Amino acid sequence: MIYLEQFAFKSPKLLIFYLGGNTEKSHIEMHDVVFVIAKTDVEAAGKIRQAWYGTEKSLHVDSWFVAEEVDGFNIKISKNRKSSQTHLYFVNLGYYKNGIFGENHFMTLVVAGSKIEAIEKANKKCYQDLEMLHSDNVYDLDDCIRIDEVDHSFIELEYRGLPKKPIMPINGYHKLRPHPSNFELSDKNL
Template sequence: MTNKLFMTMLGATPTGRHIEQHDIYFGIGTEMKDLVPQIANFWPEGGPKLHVDAWREVNHVEGHQIEVVDREDYQPTGLKLFFLNLGGYKHGIFDEFHQTCLIVADSHKEAIQMVKNTSFYEEFNLPPKGYSHVDNKYGLDVDDIYEIDEILNDDLKQKYAIKITKTDKVLDDDKIELGYMKLNSF
């Protein structure tokens, strides 16, 4: 079977927290159940209530085919796959809204420019203190942005690379699975 890149939204209520917390994890396997040990290692504080709220097999992003290849066979194309977490606000609502984005670009600067052209920036922009912003790009410092290839866990990073191929073919959107999914359900 072929290895695939998976994007997962994890949820848990760690000890000492009042509401469910979320994080994003990217892993590689032939199917979702291959990621269960990776997920448990990624967020051990999640404990027995650690679960998946959403997942996606990442095959296509913005007219590009996404493949996982052995690192030793990888031929760079100059294109990179970026994950960005957008944050924004709406007047009178006590919350920060988020939208996660996968962007294919050749640089961090280009990825940020592309994401600033989304409708999210207009809809969830509340000046002067609540400007829409590129939030904690993968839970890291606000001023940083990382390629998916860089934020994979060390074992995966050493074995695999993300191959991105532009295509003119019409590609179906990746299917997104939603719901409360316990890790032992995979």
């Protein structure tokens, strides 16, 4: 069995997980995206388990990444909310392909001043050959689902210039490690 890789950062990071699994009544695998602030894989796994609405046994991570830089902006985690003209958006674009049953999704992070601008930027990032592109969900990290405040921390954007590198998600079926019994996160565990 392949488990979510172990990691430990010096400071908390914004992590984005694409989860899969079943519910009590589902016929096929369901998916959801969760946003987590964590320093370690153990801390992230606990938050993922709390956010998952399906069965514990079926829960797994299909894709994930550390969101450190988007569109030339560094993503910082802060304990204080700061006013800003630009915001971090998670955009989920649904699309269909001729001859293929079901809906596909293109998900991306963008920095923009509004939801309309975020959708436009996401559309530009998306593949050119997609048909019937439509916006399924736009998550404004400031007000759509209050992702600007994740786990009692705030997202701060710091412009650094041209983007350094594209986000490279870690894809594949990864189970969460068994929950450590009586685990209490402290400095000695890091």
